[in-house]
Amino acid sequence: MAGVTPSPDVSPVSAxxxxxxxxRDSFCLNLSSLPDATSSVLKSTLKSPHxxxxxxxxxxxxxxxxxxxxxxxxxxxxxxGTDREMSHDGSTQAQPNNGTAPTSNGEPRINTxxxxxxxxxxxxxxxxxxxxxxxxxxxxxxxxSRPKCRLCTELNAECIYREPGIKLDAGDKLILEHLNRIEGxxxxxxxxxxxxLATHSPAASNSxxxxxxxxxxxxxxxxGMIPPVNGLGTWNSTSSNISTxxxxxxxxxxxxxxxxxxxxxxxxxYDPQVLLQLEMARAPLVFGQSLxxxxxxxxxxxxxxxxxxxxxxxxxxxxxxxxxxxxxxxxGFREGPESxxxxxxxxxxxxxxxxxISQQPTxxxxxxxxxxxAAWALLPGLMTRNxxxxxxxxxxxxxxxxxxxxPLEAWNLLTSTSMKLQLLLGGPxxxxxxxxxxxxxxxxxTLLFESDLLAELDLPHSGIVQFEETVGLPGGFEDEGEEAxxxxxxxxxxxxxxxxxxxxxxxxxxxTKASPTTSIAQLEPMVTELDFQLTQWYEGLPMPVQFPHSxxxxxxxxxxxxxxxYFACRTIIFRPYILAVLQDESLxxxxxxxxxxxxxxxxxxxxxxxxxxxxxxHLPYLWQxxxxxxxxxxxxxxxxMSPSLSALLPPPHQMDIxxxxxxxxxxxxxxxxxxxxxxxxxxxxAEERRQMFLRSAGLRV
Numbered sequence: 291m292a293g294v295t296p297s298p299d300v301s302p303v304s305a306x307x308x309x310x311x312x313x314r315d316s317f318c319l320n321l322s323s324l325p326d327a328t329s330s331v332l333k334s335t336l337k338s339p340h341x342x343x344x345x346x347x348x349x350x351x352x353x354x355x356x357x358x359x360x361x362x363x364x365x366x367x368x369x370x371g372t373d374r375e376m377s378h379d380g381s382t383q384a385q386p387n388n389g390t391a392p393t394s395n396g397e398p399r400i401n402t403x404x405x406x407x408x409x410x411x412x413x414x415x416x417x418x419x420x421x422x423x424x425x426x427x428x429x430x431x432x433x434x435s436r437p438k439c440r441l442c443t444e445l446n447a448e449c450i451y452r453e454p455g456i457k458l459d460a461g462d463k464l465i466l467e468h469l470n471r472i473e474g475x476x477x478x479x480x481x482x483x484x485x486x487l488a489t490h491s492p493a494a495s496n497s498x499x500x501x502x503x504x505x506x507x508x509x510x511x512x513x514g515m516i517p518p519v520n521g522l523g524t525w526n527s528t529s530s531n532i533s534t535x536x537x538x539x540x541x542x543x544x545x546x547x548x549x550x551x552x553x554x555x556x557x558x559x560y561d562p563q564v565l566l567q568l569e570m571a572r573a574p575l576v577f578g579q580s581l582x583x584x585x586x587x588x589x590x591x592x593x594x595x596x597x598x599x600x601x602x603x604x605x606x607x608x609x610x611x612x613x614x615x616x617x618x619x620x621x622g623f624r625e626g627p628e629s630x631x632x633x634x635x636x637x638x639x640x641x642x643x644x645x646x647i648s649q650q651p652t653x654x655x656x657x658x659x660x661x662x663x664a665a666w667a668l669l670p671g672l673m674t675r676n677x678x679x680x681x682x683x684x685x686x687x688x689x690x691x692x693x694x695x696x697p698l699e700a701w702n703l704l705t706s707t708s709m710k711l712q713l714l715l716g717g718p719x720x721x722x723x724x725x726x727x728x729x730x731x732x733x734x735x736t737l738l739f740e741s742d743l744l745a746e747l748d749l750p751h752s753g754i755v756q757f758e759e760t761v762g763l764p765g766g767f768e769d770e771g772e773e774a775x776x777x778x779x780x781x782x783x784x785x786x787x788x789x790x791x792x793x794x795x796x797x798x799x800x801x802t803k804a805s806p807t808t809s810i811a812q813l814e815p816m817v818t819e820l821d822f823q824l825t826q827w828y829e830g831l832p833m834p835v836q837f838p839h840s841x842x843x844x845x846x847x848x849x850x851x852x853x854x855x856y857f858a859c860r861t862i863i864f865r866p867y868i869l870a871v872l873q874d875e876s877l878x879x880x881x882x883x884x885x886x887x888x889x890x891x892x893x894x895x896x897x898x899x900x901x902x903x904x905x906x907x908h909l910p911y912l913w914q915x916x917x918x919x920x921x922x923x924x925x926x927x928x929x930x931m932s933p934s935l936s937a938l939l940p941p942p943h944q945m946d947i948x949x950x951x952x953x954x955x956x957x958x959x960x961x962x963x964x965x966x967x968x969x970x971x972x973x974x975x976a977e978e979r980r981q982m983f984l985r986s987a988g989l990r991v
């Protein structure tokens with residue numbers, strides 16, 4: 291959102307966009323790897339009384355940290371988790387502290403201006419002048435090592451370098467295509483024979499996450515665990531990114547109703563599609579005729595938005611907010627994208643200041659509805675404009691619809707936003723340079739929203755994910771000289787992007803219907819690697835948002851939400867072990883299986899034991915969070931009925947209290963959506979039948 295003119299929908303300038311890539315396989319801000327001067331400034335800043343001060347200046351003005359989030363070419367052979375360069379003699383030297391100047395106390399001053407996109411760090415580049423044939427076929431970077439490059443060494447493949455100037459003719463390409471098919475068949479056969487092969491323990495690795503991911507992906511591809519991306523094998527182009535939600539998976543909550551023990555807790559079978567059908571049959575959202583536009587509390591709602599709401603979405607620029615508000619005011623809030631944005635900010639700010647919608651009176655309009663209704667009237671005219679500002683309006687509107695627990699209405703807006711973004715990002719020069727930062731934030735919001743919906747509902751995929759490897763990560767809005775009305779907070783947003791990609795990866799590798807995991811031996815290397823990546827995600831969180839693992843309730847809503855999301859991810863990583871034991875109790879005799887079941891059940895309990903903590907995330911995640919709670923509750927209900935698994939849970943009376951609290955909490959949300967109403971009915975019936983089962987088994991008086 292740059293510029294102050296009331297007509298930001300002008301034709302985009304013909305400036306080529308930067309198509310660099312950010313290595314997104316891990317999210318890491320390792321303060322210990324920074325030079326002492328920069329580290330001291332960053333750490334002193336993190337002691338700010340406001341725990342969520344986001345490092346906009348650090349992303350944009352300091353070259354040391356800028357390198358952590360700027361787009362740069364992916365090179366799996368070099369470290370992404372450090373901002374130091376290696377000298378020729380192997381010693382570590384700090385990079386020059388570019389972009390800083392000493393202050394009066396001798397410490398560097400952080401430049402808050404965003405650097406031009408061409409200003410990049412001189413990382414050690416070990417790119418081969420000539421790539422070997424396998425790296426060339428996989429379209430991956432080759433390190434040029436002789437006689438074998440790193441990738442060929444890991445794959446135990448013959449490494450052949452093509453001499454300069456020699457081009458492949460049609461016959462050569464046909465031969466390579468046949469070789470590709472043969473290698474794919476060999477990998478499949480090898481996987482069938484090596485399911486029980488022990489893999490390298492990631493816990494013992496001292497390498498960076500990117501280096502380890504490159505190595506482990508190579509090992510797991512040999513085992514048939516991870517489909518090779520853009521390379522030899524049979525992984526088709528429609529599903530080449532394992533960090534996206536698969537089109538057919540068994541992650542959703544109601545799939546647990548097909549599990550042993552759990553299926554006995556419901557009186558009739560439920561099709562997993564029933565939640566989608568209920569939402570499709572839902573009455574449309576209708577605004578009353580008496581809704582007026584009260585602008586008397588706009589200051590308080592704007593402040594609430596930037597303090598409590600924008601942290602989740604990070605898509606409103608606090609530096610040019612005043613100019614947008616002036617434009618909207620001059621238009622009487624009746625036309626233009628600025629008016630729509632201001633009204634949606636007021637709606638979300640009012641919602642953010644009112645607390646959880648589950649606790650609002652049912653006989654009154656939800657907080658912020660009058661502003662949303664006014665913005666809704668402006669949306670039809672903006673939805674036909676192919677601009678970043680119109681896409682931003684749709685993202686903010688979708689955010690409010692999620693607050694109202696209207697997932698399908700939000701999805702309809704998101705599909706339109708996705709098409710708009712694909713058009714804008716599909717060619718150079720379509721996004722003006724001043725709108726590039728905003729376009730990245732709108733893009734990631736769209737992808738995150740869609741992934742959350744696809745995790746629970748069988749909806750069509752929009753195709754927005756195809757730009758995931760080319761769209762950069764946010765780097766901080768530019769200070770445009772006006773007084774900012776809030777902070778540009780990015781910590782949570784970046785952490786959520788990384789975690790959502792990992793959650794999608796879990797669904798792809800473990801829960802895809804087309805290739806279900808069939809054995810513990812096959813499951814072990816995948817679970818080990820995914821849990822390792824989750825641990826790296828946690829360890830890479832910046833201190834302002836890194837939550838403690840203790841059971842102490844947190845006052846910080848961002849830390850609270852991230853902790854709940856962390857345990858939700860850990861649950862689905864280890865959940866297949868619970869299913870395996872429910873199907874065959876004897877498997878629990880294996881110490882490894884028992885330990886992994888314990889990890890899953892512990893993660894479930896951590897999400898359920900303080901159920902009201904979920905209110906911290908009710909603005910962005912009430913619907914998604916409620917279905918996640920239902921999943922974890924059904925899981926522990928089934929575990930209490932298993933002799934092997936019940937021994938891994940807290941005492942029975944404590945479990946009864948936890949489950950009762952969860953049932954009451956879901957019932958308090960039931961009026962907000964038909965899908966939640968059915969979910970509440972299911973777990974209420976499940977708990978009643980569970981108690982009957984335990985009494986009949988002599989485990990209850």
